[in-house]
Amino acid sequence: MNETDDRQARILIVDDALANVGLLLDALEPEFDVQFATSGTEALFLLEAGAQPDLILLDVAMPDMDGFEVCRRLKADGRTRDIPVIFLTAEDGEHDETFGLALGAVDYIAKSSPMAIVKARLRNHARLVMQERRLQREIAEHKAAREQLQVAGMVFSASSEGMLLVNADNRIVAVNPAFVALTGYGPEDVVGKDPKLLQSGRHGPAFYQAMWAALEATGTWRGEIWNRRRNGEEYAEHLTINTIYDEAGKVHLRVALFSDITEKKASEALIEFQSCYDALTRLPNRRLLAERLALASERAHRDRGRVALLYIDLDHFKEVNDTLGHHQGDALLVQVAHRVRRCVRESETVTVARLGGDEFTVIVPDFEGMDEVERLARAIIDSLSEPFRLGDQLAHVSASIGITVFPDDAADTDGLLRNADQAMYAAKRAGRNGYQAFNPEMQRAMSMRVRLSQALRDAVQAGQLRLHYQPIVELASGRVRKAEALLRWEHPEFGEVSPAAFIPIAEDCGSIHCIGDWVFERAACQAARWRSRFGTDFQVSINVSPRQFQAGGRDFGRWLERLGELGLDGSMLALEITETLLMDTDQAIADKLAQFRAAGVQIALDDFGTGYSSLAYLKEFRIDYLKIDRTFVRDMTPDSKSFLLSEAIVTMAHRLGLKVIAEGVETPQQYALLERIGCDYFQGYLFSRPLPEDAFEGLLRSASCEAVCP
Missing domain, CATH: 3.30.450.20 (PAS domain)
Structure with a gap:
């Protein structure tokens, strides 16, 4: 019996997953005449019983008999060997596809393929089957x-x-x-x-x-x-x-x-490119970098050579994005990629890659000595230090580079990337715009940092934090008018951990927010107690991290409510901030500072003179106190530049209506010079070290509070 040329092509779907069968039925009907079987055994039974499909759409992974075995049996049977078999599978392996085609399948389609493509390919195969049958029938006649x-x-x-x-x-x-x-x-x-x-x-x-x-x-x-x-x-x-x-x-x-x-x-090809290359810079991405680094390491191991990995992170890139916009930031990254490639273009074996963001890497195989790698690092730093032309504006960044070597520092890709990253952060801590080579001490420091970060999360609940108070003395009266609350961490295993060590960790891991809340609560309660005992003009200052003000930080509304609950006037509290915070252009930061000022809380600018010391900050933000950094006081002699600069700071501050506090006063000579230039307050070992709460309260009670001047 001849088939009509316009009948629907019959497709037999063989798949043990009913959900997959349902999706295929919905997609293929009514264009095709579709039957289905939920196992290989059932499919063979239908064919034995007389089913005559034009195409068999066959799943590979089935529990009782996989698709390869079903295909083998079909091709071994003279009645079914000519029915085209198309594998439809979730697997995507070249070996499986080759094996399936070798068994006699006509196509191999991944289940992840869009249904439109699946239908188009089925339509093509069905059309071919029908056309072949028509052609053979006509040729026979x-x-x-x-x-x-x-x-x-x-x-x-x-x-x-x-x-x-x-x-x-x-x-x-x-x-x-x-x-x-x-x-x-x-x-x-x-x-x-x-x-x-x-x-x-x-x-x-x-x-x-x-x-x-x-x-x-x-x-x-x-x-x-x-x-x-x-x-x-x-x-x-x-x-x-x-x-x-x-x-x-x-x-x-x-x-x-x-x-x-x-x-x-x-x-x-586009999908393949995007899986291996960065779309913006067209450099190899992290995936391709890992492959090439592994290959370079294997070759170096075989040839007893070495491979250097440079990890490049741009300094101040965030400022470019924030001020000029992400579009210009992307343009800068493209120029960075070009400059780095230009530094290494003489060697075809060197790989420059972009890890993401403003992070780049360079793989240097078969180098002769570290001086060669360091020259390359310096060349990259010098190149990236040159200004970047972005439209009608110039942008300036620099680079911090970490260097690690296979097999000296690590034996695998993950270890090399980790070491290079640690070395890069060491370069940033060393002042940026430079490079650092990895050494084992960095690994130990990072391990300790991770342990401290984990321990710090529980420090508040475990009662390991303490506040010590250092007196701030008024030079005119010789009385203790203020105290700076200084955080201390006593860990049962690590002992006393320096704030210089754990505060940056707290900022990075986010613990600074709950720690800051604890410091405020403790200092505010102590200020309320001392006000009732020693008068209303006593003030406690606390240090506040820029991270507490920036995105994700506190709105500080609860702090101000708590002052009211304690019956404290805002003037009983001062916040010590750094110029780093004022450099941030976020309007939310200015609003939060204004919120404190409206409540009467005073603001002290800490470490004045060590940063940008821009008068624009003093003009734009309402500041009450400038704190002269201890580095000026330490080097102060009658004819020193430190003395002249300190005198200029005091004169400027007074003209602006600000008070000045000198930190780190340790000798009578320093005290005398500060008194000579009209400094308002001082704090330092000359009068007292930071003291625990009880000891500090004892100091306030003592007669020494009446006359502490040398």
């Missing part, structure tokens, strides 16, 4: 070459895929209109010629040898191939070649069906 070509012409005219017929001598005998549209070649250009006139030159002899071996062995070849149009343009096509044999079993015709997949290949 008409033996003459003229009639064969007439039938082929009717089939070709109805196809949207390019088709050509090649005789046993490998000469083209007919092409369809779609062939002409896709290639630009007309029948007069190709009939009687070898199909190799279409070759693009991309494929070597081995490719075509394998194709002919498959055609000779099975009569069929399927795959992707690059050919060339008449205008010289290369294009990719998905090609299927089937062989028609005569009654003697010899080749009569070969039928080639192809579709243009150039856009698909371009999309795949």
Whole structure:
């Protein structure tokens, strides 16, 4: 019984997952006549019972019998061997695909493929099956070459895929209109010629040898191939070649069906590029860097060589993004990539990569000595220190670089990246715009930092934090008018941990917020107690980290409410901040400072003179006190620059209506010089070290509070 040419193609879906079957049924009906089986055994039973699908869509991973075994049995059975089998699988391995095609499957489709692509490929295969059957039926009825070509012409005219017929001598005998549209070649250009006139030159002899071996062995070849149009343009096509044999079993015709997949290949190439390269700078990304670093390390291990890894982080890049915008920040990163590549362009073995953000790396294999690596690091630093032209503006950044070496410092990729990162942070701590080579002490320091970070999270609840108070003495009266609350951490294992060590850790890990709340609560309660005992003019100052003001910090509303609950006037509390906070352009920071000022809380600018010391800050923000840093006081003599600068600071502050506090006063001479220039307050070991709460309260009670001046 002959099948009608316009009937729906029958597809048998074999998949043990009903959810997958349901999705396929919804997508394929009503375009196809769809049946399904939920196991290999059930599929074989249906076929044995007389089911006649045109295509079998076969899952690979099934519990009772996998798809490969089902395919093997189908191809071993004369009744089913010619039914095209298409594997549909969640696996995406080249080996599995090769194995499945070797078993006789006609295609291998990943379940992750868009359904539109799955349907298109099924449609192509179904159309090919129907066209092949029509062609074979017509060829069987008409033996003459003229009639064969007439039938082929009717089939070709109805196809949207390019088709050509090649005789046993490998000469083209007919092409369809779609062939002409896709290639630009007309029948007069190709009939009687070898199909190799279409070759693009991309494929070597081995490719075509394998194709002919498959055609000779099975009569069929399927795959992707690059050919060339008449205008010289290369294009990719998905090609299927089937062989028609005569009654003697010899080749009569070969039928080639192809579709243009150039856009698909371009999309795949883009996906592959994006998986390995950074889209902005077009440098290798973290994934490709790891692969190349592993290869370089393996080669160095084999050749007893070494590999250096440079980890580059830009300094002050955030300021560029914040002031000029992310678009200009991206433009700067592109220029950075160009400059770094220019520094290493003489060597083809060096890899420059972008890890993400403003972080870059350079792999330097087969270097002769560390002086070579250090010269490269210095060249990169010098190059990146030059201004960047961003539109009509100039931007300035610098770079901190960490250096590590395989196998000296680490034996694997993760270890090298970790070590280089630690060395880079050491370069930042050393002042930025420089480089540091990794050493084991950095690893120990990082390990200790991690342990301290973990311990710090529990320090408040564990009762390990204490406040000590250092008196601030008024020079005019000799009385203790203020006290600075200084945080101390006594850990049961590490002992007393320096604030210089744990405060940066608290800022990085976020613990600074709960610690800051604890310091405020403790200091505010102590201030309330001392006010009731020693008068209303006593003030406690607390140090506040910029992180507490920045994004994600506190709104401080609860602090001000707590002052009211304790019956404290805002003037009983002072906040000590640094110029780093004032440099931030975030309006929210200015609003929070204004919120404190409105409540009467005073503001002291700490470490004045060691940073930018910009008068613009004093003009823009309402500051009550300037604190002269101890480095000025330490070097103070009557003729020293420190003395002259301190005198200028006091004079300027008084003209602006500000008071001045000198830190680190340890000698009578320093005291006398501060008194001479009119400094308002001092604190330091000359009067007292920071004291625990009880000891400090005892100091306030003592008669020494009445006259502490030397």
